[in-house]
Amino acid sequence: MPEPLRDVIARHGLQASKALGQNFILDRQLLARIAAVPGPLEGTKVYEVGPGPGGLTRALLDTGAEVVAVERDRRCLPALAELDADFPGKLRIISGDALKVDERAEAGDGAHIVANLPYNVGTALLLSWLEGPWPPWWSSLTLMFQREVAERIVAKPGSEHYGRLSVAAQWRSSPRIAMQVHRSAFVPPPKVASAVVHIVPAAEPAGVRAEVLEQITAAAFGQRRKMMRSSLKSVAGALDALAALGIDIERRAETVSVEEFVALARALS
The missing domain is CATH 3.40.50.150 (Vaccinia Virus protein VP39)
Incomplete structure (x- = not known):
């Protein structure tokens, strides 16, 4: 023992x-x-x-x-x-x-x-x-x-x-x-x-750069009480990408799924 x-x-x-x-x-x-x-x-x-x-x-x-x-x-x-x-x-x-x-x-x-x-x-x-x-x-x-x-x-x-x-x-x-x-x-x-x-x-989603995803989530959750149109306006191309993906820019970050963040990062990668 x-x-x-x-x-x-x-x-x-x-x-x-x-x-x-x-x-x-x-x-x-x-x-x-x-x-x-x-x-x-x-x-x-x-x-x-x-x-x-x-x-x-x-x-x-x-x-x-x-x-x-x-x-x-x-x-x-x-x-x-x-x-x-x-x-x-x-x-x-x-x-x-x-x-x-x-x-x-x-x-x-x-x-x-x-x-x-x-x-x-x-x-x-x-x-x-x-x-x-x-x-x-x-x-x-x-x-x-x-x-x-x-x-x-x-x-x-x-x-x-x-x-x-x-x-x-x-x-x-x-x-x-x-x-x-x-x-x-x-x-x-x-x-x-x-x-x-x-x-x-798990498998890494194709076409996504990790540093882009990190940049997006840092901006989105850094001002989590704000709508995405405000929190992501500093990320170049983010608002246009949200619109193209059909993600409402008036949503807040805590309602956006992991898959949607990945899709946004892919669009900006």
């Missing part, structure tokens, strides 16, 4: 750092459920960001995966080194900032990304994975977010959570909320509930 995580944390003096957005999960059964979300991992590569004391890392190693873990907090490295000793040749630890790591070079094509993301960099990392070249280097994303962020990722048009992040996550990938996680599962408990999101890449 592995040592209880509470004891590992106490033995290494690991208090979660608010500055680093850390919240540790101690329940090994819950961690095993998260590790199971991507499906069978035996013999596959997994890229983990922010392993902390290594609870999720061990759950991933228990599946038979090979794990590359990036940890910025050097206080956690001794606890992770113990895992390396328990799973020889299966764990590689990178000490550094995940926002600066050459992930593809470190993890290799086809890796699954699984992480209880630090809250302060979670959205930035997600967008970096969603906005790169397509098809992406990763096979799937299994990520812990604040529930509000998770709801934005999977939101449908017309809902209060639907926005730029929804379009970014849905135009060429399929996201779902795999499980809800109560705040009491964490140490220290965050002020909000969390959720695990699972994302798999």
Whole structure:
């Protein structure tokens, strides 16, 4: 039986750092459920960001995966080194900032990304994975977010959570909320509930430049209370393209579907 995580944390003096957005999960059964979300991992590569004391890392190693873990907090490295000793040749630890790591070079094509993301960099990392070249280097994303962020990722048009992040996550990938996680599962408990999101890449719509779609959604949702005729007037050709596509320029961005944004981006690409 592995040592209880509470004891590992106490033995290494690991208090979660608010500055680093850390919240540790101690329940090994819950961690095993998260590790199971991507499906069978035996013999596959997994890229983990922010392993902390290594609870999720061990759950991933228990599946038979090979794990590359990036940890910025050097206080956690001794606890992770113990895992390396328990799973020889299966764990590689990178000490550094995940926002600066050459992930593809470190993890290799086809890796699954699984992480209880630090809250302060979670959205930035997600967008970096969603906005790169397509098809992406990763096979799937299994990520812990604040529930509000998770709801934005999977939101449908017309809902209060639907926005730029929804379009970014849905135009060429399929996201779902795999499980809800109560705040009491964490140490220290965050002020909000969390959720695990699972994302798999889909085919990229033909004739669409990602940077054009990003420009359109940034403008449209940057002034989401305004009609499209106002919010998109700064995007060259957008109003004519809307008219040609039969999209009413008096609609607001939150009513425009992902498919309609894609059609607009295609027209402007």
